[in-house]
Amino acid sequence: MSGGHAHGLFVHRDSLLHRLPPQCKVLAALLFVLAVVATPREAFWAYGAYAALLVGAAGLGRVPIGFLARRLVIEAPFILFALFLPLVGEGERVEVVGIPLAVEGLWAAWNIVAKATLGLCATLIVAATTPVAEILHGLEHLRMPRIITAIAGFMIRYTDVITGEMQRMKIAREARGYDPRFLWQARALTATAGTLFIRSYERGERVYLAMLSRGFTGSLPLTAHNAAVPRQWALALALPAAALVINLSSWALQ
Amino acid sequence: MSLPVLETKGLCFAYPDGHQALFGCDLRIERGERVALLGPNGAGKTTLILHLNGVLTPGAGSVSVDGLEVRKENLKQIRSQVGIVFQDPDDQLFMPTVYADVAFGPRNLGLTPPDTDARVKAALAAVGMEEYAERPPHHLSFGQRRRVAVATVLAMEPRILVLDEPTSNLDPAGRRELAEILCGLDTTMLIVTHDLPYALELCPRGILMNGGIMVADGSTPEILSDRELMAANRLELPYGFDPAFVSRRAIP
Numbered sequence: 435m436s437g438g439h440a441h442g443l444f445v446h447r448d449s450l451l452h453r454l455p456p457q458c459k460v461l462a463a464l465l466f467v468l469a470v471v472a473t474p475r476e477a478f479w480a481y482g483a484y485a486a487l488l489v490g491a492a493g494l495g496r497v498p499i500g501f502l503a504r505r506l507v508i509e510a511p512f513i514l515f516a517l518f519l520p521l522v523g524e525g526e527r528v529e530v531v532g533i534p535l536a537v538e539g540l541w542a543a544w545n546i547v548a549k550a551t552l553g554l555c556a557t558l559i560v561a562a563t564t565p566v567a568e569i570l571h572g573l574e575h576l577r578m579p580r581i582i583t584a585i586a587g588f589m590i591r592y593t594d595v596i597t598g599e600m601q602r603m604k605i606a607r608e609a610r611g612y613d614p615r616f617l618w619q620a621r622a623l624t625a626t627a628g629t630l631f632i633r634s635y636e637r638g639e640r641v642y643l644a645m646l647s648r649g650f651t652g653s654l655p656l657t658a659h660n661a662a663v664p665r666q667w668a669l670a671l672a673l674p675a676a677a678l679v680i681n682l683s684s685w686a687l688q
Numbered sequence: 689m690s691l692p693v694l695e696t697k698g699l700c701f702a703y704p705d706g707h708q709a710l711f712g713c714d715l716r717i718e719r720g721e722r723v724a725l726l727g728p729n730g731a732g733k734t735t736l737i738l739h740l741n742g743v744l745t746p747g748a749g750s751v752s753v754d755g756l757e758v759r760k761e762n763l764k765q766i767r768s769q770v771g772i773v774f775q776d777p778d779d780q781l782f783m784p785t786v787y788a789d790v791a792f793g794p795r796n797l798g799l800t801p802p803d804t805d806a807r808v809k810a811a812l813a814a815v816g817m818e819e820y821a822e823r824p825p826h827h828l829s830f831g832q833r834r835r836v837a838v839a840t841v842l843a844m845e846p847r848i849l850v851l852d853e854p855t856s857n858l859d860p861a862g863r864r865e866l867a868e869i870l871c872g873l874d875t876t877m878l879i880v881t882h883d884l885p886y887a888l889e890l891c892p893r894g895i896l897m898n899g900g901i902m903v904a905d906g907s908t909p910e911i912l913s914d915r916e917l918m919a920a921n922r923l924e925l926p927y928g929f930d931p932a933f934v935s936r937r938a939i940p
Contacts, residue, residue, distance in 0.1 A: 567784035567824065587784045594826040595778050640779040647741050647774075648844065649767045649796035 443505065443561040450669075451495030451563040455662040456572025458670030459560045465674030467553040469681045475545040477684035481552065487676055488555045495563040505558050512550055516543040566590050584654045596634055603630065691755040692716045693848050693876045694740065694770075698749035701735055709735040711900040712749065717848065722877045724887035724908055727897035728922035733880045736897070737850050740878075741770040754847055768797050771841030775853045777833035781825035786817065786836050789825060793844040811843035812836075815869050831862030835869065848876045855883045884912055884925055888934060896921055909934075 451459065466487075473480050492499060523539025560569070570583045570590075603626050612622055642650075662670075694717040702708040709732045717723055727733050738744040739751050742758045751758040753769050774780050783789035790811055794804040812818045815835040825833055834854065841849060854870070855863045863886070870877065870890060881887050887894060887908055894908035898921045904911055911917065912931040918924065925931070 565822075567788070570784060588782060591782055591784060591824070591826065592778075637779060640774065640776070641782050643738075643743055644772075644774050644780045645782065645792075646743055647767060647770075647772045648793035648840065649764060650792075651764070651796065654792075 449496040457575035462670040469677035480684040700748040724891035732900040771846030777837040780837040787821040811839040
């Protein structure tokens with residue numbers, strides 16, 4: 435997830451989901467998330483059903499559940515925030531092992547954790563079955579402006595280069611006895627940050643020169659796409675369709 | 689005599705901060721030549737090559753490629769004819785995959801997808817990197833990235849290939865592999881380098897530059913054997929290297 439390995443989210447396997455065109459997967463995940471978000475928080479069973487759908491999707495993509503669970507750690511800061519809500523909430527309270535918790539806060543925390551976890555799982559499954567470059571292709575296919583996908587592409591391409599540079603500067607600092615235990619030593623860190631910014635800026639200029647030299651005139655050419663066939667769309671959209679059915683039933687049963 | 693592939697006449701250039709880097713360079717390269725451009729740091733070599741495809745505009749003098757003068761209105765054509773391989777492959781490879789990167793130039797030239805595809809495949813084959821087409825550039829070794837950088841330019845089918853320090857940071861095997869690839873190409877080449885044995889191996893003709901002017905232009909072995917000329921221009925052969933003893937295997 436951090437630099438070093440940009441494919442940390444990708445599971446190298448061949449499966450039905452891996453072969454699906456990226457635009458289908460991206461759109462399916464987006465629609466699925468919308469259905470989940472629009473579900474009333476009291477309908478516990480619906481969340482169970484969504485989770486079951488995702489387990490099924492992970493199975494089709496041969497993504498190990500343990501892998502997804504480990505990747506969910508990124509959600510931890512949000513969960514911490516959600517856990518805070520019942521403690522500070524106003525209004526009616528219930529005692530849980532001696533701690534008075536706000537009922538409204540408990541509902542809000544459950545709502546955030548459940549929806550965020552399901553949404554994150556859906557995107558993790560897309561990322562586990564689609565290489566980064568293909569996700570960008572998929573977004574282009576879905577008419578995402580080329581400038582946005584280009585910026586995302588540059589970011590992915592240069593994250594490793596810049597973290598590598600940062601790492602080398604860190605080693606160079608430590609090789610000269612730098613040991614940031616005192617506040618006044620933070621100066622070296624800010625200087626490093628400044629240097630890194632200048633170097634990246636200069637690199638940006640060199641990259642632009644290289645682009646100009648290969649005939650760049652202001653618009654990045656689109657890369658070739660494989661169009662999805664209706665069968666693939668049908669397969670991908672089965673997930674949000676099922677989610678929509680769950681969503682509508684949860685409202686109907688209220 | 690036929691039209692030279694590359695010709696500069698009285699080329700002068702000063703940077704916006706007033707530092708003058710070129711003081712009248714005359715250079716003429718014929719079709720099929722492989723020329724080494726030698727000179728110490730700060731001699732103006734990089735400034736010169738940035739003029740060859742119009743990234744920099746001459747303060748005085750002119751540059752022409754295949755008889756076509758480098759001017760704003762010809763830039764598109766010029767840039768398809770002069771292929772520059774920059775020193776750091778991380779600057780040259782900016783697309784998410786090797787394939788997309790090699791396709792960048794041909795797509796800018798307005799080629800159709802099937803034509804682009806053919807160019808990309810031919811260029812990657814020329815540098816022995818066909819198997820890596822779908823890889824992201826940052827997952828390749830440095831030597832592989834350098835080879836892909838050469839392919840990105842070859843895909844544009846340039847009249848002249850300009851390489852800026854092609855051997856910098858390469859390990860000896862990577863250096864030799866690149867030499868084999870370059871020798872196998874019949875494109876006209878201008879190689880800017882500090883690696884004098886490499887210049888000797890690849891380029892029959894050498895040009896020595898210093899202080900923004902051409903100091904010498906002649907056969908590479910002769911330039912490298914001229915001790916006074918070399919010393920006067922801060923050029924030194926590696927320890928124990930004698931150009932007179934080198935067999936000229938690579939040069940046709």
